[in-house]
Amino acid sequence: MAHTRDTILPKLMELIEPLNRKAITLTADTSFASDLELDSLTVMDLVANIEDEYDIILPMNLLPELETIGQLADAVAKIVNG
Amino acid sequence: MGDLFDKFDPIIAEKAALLATGVNDPFNLVMEKVHSPTEATVNGRETILVGTYNYMGMTFDPDVIAAGKEALDQYGAGTTGSRVLNGTYQGHREVEEALKDFYGTSHAMVFSTGYQANLGLMATMAARGEYIILDADSHASIYDGCAMGNADIVRFRHNSVEDLDKRLGRLPAEAGKLVVLEGVYSMLGDIAPLKEMVAVAKKHGAMVVVDEAHGMGFFGPNGRGVYEAAGVEADVDFVVGTFSKSVGTVGGFVVSNHPKFEVLRLVCRPYVFTASLPPSVVATAATSIRKLKHAHNKRQHLWENSRKLHSGLKAKGFKIATETAESAIIAVLMPGQEACARMWSALIELGVYVNMARPPATPAGMFLLRCSLCAEHRVEQVDIIIDRFVQAAEIAGIPLD
Numbered sequence: 168m169a170h171t172r173d174t175i176l177p178k179l180m181e182l183i184e185p186l187n188r189k190a191i192t193l194t195a196d197t198s199f200a201s202d203l204e205l206d207s208l209t210v211m212d213l214v215a216n217i218e219d220e221y222d223i224i225l226p227m228n229l230l231p232e233l234e235t236i237g238q239l240a241d242a243v244a245k246i247v248n249g
Numbered sequence: 250m251g252d253l254f255d256k257f258d259p260i261i262a263e264k265a266a267l268l269a270t271g272v273n274d275p276f277n278l279v280m281e282k283v284h285s286p287t288e289a290t291v292n293g294r295e296t297i298l299v300g301t302y303n304y305m306g307m308t309f310d311p312d313v314i315a316a317g318k319e320a321l322d323q324y325g326a327g328t329t330g331s332r333v334l335n336g337t338y339q340g341h342r343e344v345e346e347a348l349k350d351f352y353g354t355s356h357a358m359v360f361s362t363g364y365q366a367n368l369g370l371m372a373t374m375a376a377r378g379e380y381i382i383l384d385a386d387s388h389a390s391i392y393d394g395c396a397m398g399n400a401d402i403v404r405f406r407h408n409s410v411e412d413l414d415k416r417l418g419r420l421p422a423e424a425g426k427l428v429v430l431e432g433v434y435s436m437l438g439d440i441a442p443l444k445e446m447v448a449v450a451k452k453h454g455a456m457v458v459v460d461e462a463h464g465m466g467f468f469g470p471n472g473r474g475v476y477e478a479a480g481v482e483a484d485v486d487f488v489v490g491t492f493s494k495s496v497g498t499v500g501g502f503v504v505s506n507h508p509k510f511e512v513l514r515l516v517c518r519p520y521v522f523t524a525s526l527p528p529s530v531v532a533t534a535a536t537s538i539r540k541l542k543h544a545h546n547k548r549q550h551l552w553e554n555s556r557k558l559h560s561g562l563k564a565k566g567f568k569i570a571t572e573t574a575e576s577a578i579i580a581v582l583m584p585g586q587e588a589c590a591r592m593w594s595a596l597i598e599l600g601v602y603v604n605m606a607r608p609p610a611t612p613a614g615m616f617l618l619r620c621s622l623c624a625e626h627r628v629e630q631v632d633i634i635i636d637r638f639v640q641a642a643e644i645a646g647i648p649l650d
């Protein structure tokens with residue numbers, strides 16, 4: 168099955184939901200740092216889960232550029248289809 | 250107009266709140282006098298040092314000091330130059346020879362600190378399109394070197410052979426890869442399963458670097474480090490180390506058998522764009538390294554001290570980060586920031602110096618009092634340290650099991 172931004176986005180939300188301690192509504196524009204306030208250990212777990220889900224590598228150096236869930240979905244789509 | 254310092258306000262407030270509880274400032278300590286590798290005057294009090302990484306007690310070795318004084322007289326106080334310009338003296342050559350002899354390698358390159366050795370190696374060895382695969386608990390110098398370069402950076406779970414294998418398996422087979430490991434992880438004092446990890450790295454065609462900062466001097470038959478004890482010397486491409494722990498002075502290095510290794514002297518920016526170590530420092534380092542090679546009795550005594558402190562603290566009900574004494578670092582777990590600072594402060598007032606560590610330096614948000622043993626600690630000193638830990642726990646209100 169081909170993965171696109173539209174299939175990836177809901178999957179990411181599913182993986183992020185357990186980390187959503189403030190129970191905010193997740194959208195493509197939700198920001199990891201300012202809305203979700205994830206610490207670095209949580210981010211590492213999340214990245215590992217996403218990598219396992221799609222059998223990819225998300226290099227650490229890409230992460231600072233990915234501010235929102237939508238941007239993360241785009242990056243995953245690019246790697247999966249790359 | 251914004252004050253650029255405003256972003257540090259949370260840290261300033263956190264520190265002020267901690268000091269308001271009446272504890273000594275753990276990050277503002279002055280060693281007023283240093284009497285030996287294990288004793289100093291701190292805040293006017295005679296203190297046993299058990300948090301200095303001075304594992305082999307070489308700082309006051311008479312031969313080491315004599316070599317430093319002689320070099321100071323003969324070559325002056327400093328080189329005022331980079332290694333690649335006017336900063337390579339006879340002593341820099343000699344310390345590189347001493348390292349080659351100690352490690353049994355064909356090449357050795359000395360940097361001004363271990364931090365810079367890691368910075369240089371990580372930033373230079375892997376370029377765009379290549380990969381660095383590092384343990385999540387890697388030292389700051391390794392992370393900073395990765396941030397300085399252009400390689401893609403992949404982390405694996407601390408000491409997990411399986412996770413390393415999985416991540417390497419996902420990378421393009423033909424891409425250049427550098428796997429970065431440490432022999433001893435300095436926060437918890439645990440050692441890496443190097444035999445298994447190096448085998449996995451080689452299976453995937455990666456080059457391997459092992460940072461032996463906290464293993465040099467007392468692991469393996471020749472004291473080379475955990476990788477020697479694990480029997481993987483032939484498969485390790487680079488060993489990084491420091492003079493600031495077992496060697497007893499300051500400086501850093503990389504040793505290797507790679508035939509093209511010497512090119513790093515031209516391309517490694519943290520080697521080129523900084524002044525070389527002073528002649529007295531490289532002379533003390535060379536003398537110390539030559540002595541470490543044969544320091545079998547010291548090694549044995551250091552291990553005895555580590556095991557004694559570990560079992561002694563455990564018997565008194567302290568929680569230790571490792572089940573047994575895996576290295577010369579014994580990390581005692583504290584329930585939280587304030588309790589950790591109270592305990593540290595009580596120890597200082599009882600005349601014991603340990604190392605306090607807290608997030609983000611520690612993994613999983615832990616608060617630690619890290620003890621590092623020295624081969625020069627007398628058995629009685631270790632007993633005193635254990636007694637004072639018990640007294641300090643009472644003063645600081647730390648529950649013991």
Ligand SMILES: Cc1ncc(COP(=O)(O)O)c(C=O)c1O
Pocket residue numbers: 362363364365367388390431435460462463490491492493499500501
């Ligand atoms: C694992 C590790 N690597 C490198 C270093 C850096 O060593 P140096 O003190 O020589 O900069 C340290 C010490 O802080 C360390 O613990």
